[in-house]
Amino acid sequence: NSAAxxxxxxxxxxxxxSAVYTGTVVQPVGVGIPIDEFAWNLGTASRPNQVFIYYSRVDVGANRVNLAIVSRRRADEVIVLPPPTTASRPIIGIRLGNDVFFSVHALANGGTDAPAIVENVHRFFQNRPEISWFIGGDFNREPNSLLWALEPTVRSRVDIVSPSGATQNSGGTLDYGVAGNSATTSLCSSCHCCSSHAGKYALTDHI
Structure with missing residues (x-):
């Protein structure tokens, strides 16, 4: 099974x-956009294949560039960090045991808020050394550019997980992941990265 x-x-x-609202909503203090949880059966009534969707409608206008996380396991905790700037989107994540996964979308003006996104996640977990975290998304800047824009103490504690090829038609690599643990020197991770530029992903796509 190659499903993610x-x-x-x-x-x-x-x-x-066909997704069913579970009634669970996370509305963090200081973050105006709530996170709603949905259950979505990709199978049938006799052979269910259920996943959970964590959905943040940040694009209240065109309703096109919202943030979401789809998980085969129900989240133990939903985490929402405030946007690093007034123009930025919130940082949304879910915790599964001691692993946390974030979906992020940096600003289109060269990803100027991307370093702050990573640094905010790092700081949030500084007192939780048992947590390993992964930030996946559209950083709107090349991996090496992001890495060297980070504070040195953060840079030494993260690994960039990027696909082998370009993620947009013009040849740039803007969609990738950052793996880290705020209590260790580095974290080696492997991940299959997909791009929202080479082929747009939506919640109606197959997982």
Whole structure:
């Protein structure tokens, strides 16, 4: 089975009509956009294949570039960090045991807020050394550019996990992941990265 256990979506449209709202909503203090949880059965009634969708409608206008996380396991905790700038999107994540996965979409003006996104996640977990975290998304800047824009103490504690090829038609690599643990010198991770530029992903796509 080649299906993914976690799908991080940065350009999500509307929720699939067959997804069922669970009634769980996370509304963090200081972050205006709530996170809603949905259960979505990809199988049948007799052979269910359920996943959970964590959805943040940050694009209240066009409803095109919302943030979402799709998980085969129900989240133990939903984490929402405030946007690093007034123009930025919130940083949304879910915790599964001691692993946390974030879906992020940096600003289109060269990803100027991307370093702050990574640094904010790092700081959030400084007192939780048991947690390993992964930030996946559209950083709107090349991996090496992001890495060297980070504070040295953060740079030494993260690994960039990027695909082998370009993630946009012009040849740039803007969609990738950052893995880290705020209590160790580095974290080696392997991940299959998919791009929202080479082929747009939506919540209605197969996982």
């Amino acid at each position: 256990d976690i799908l991080l979506v940065q350009e999500a449209g509307s929720i699939p009509v």
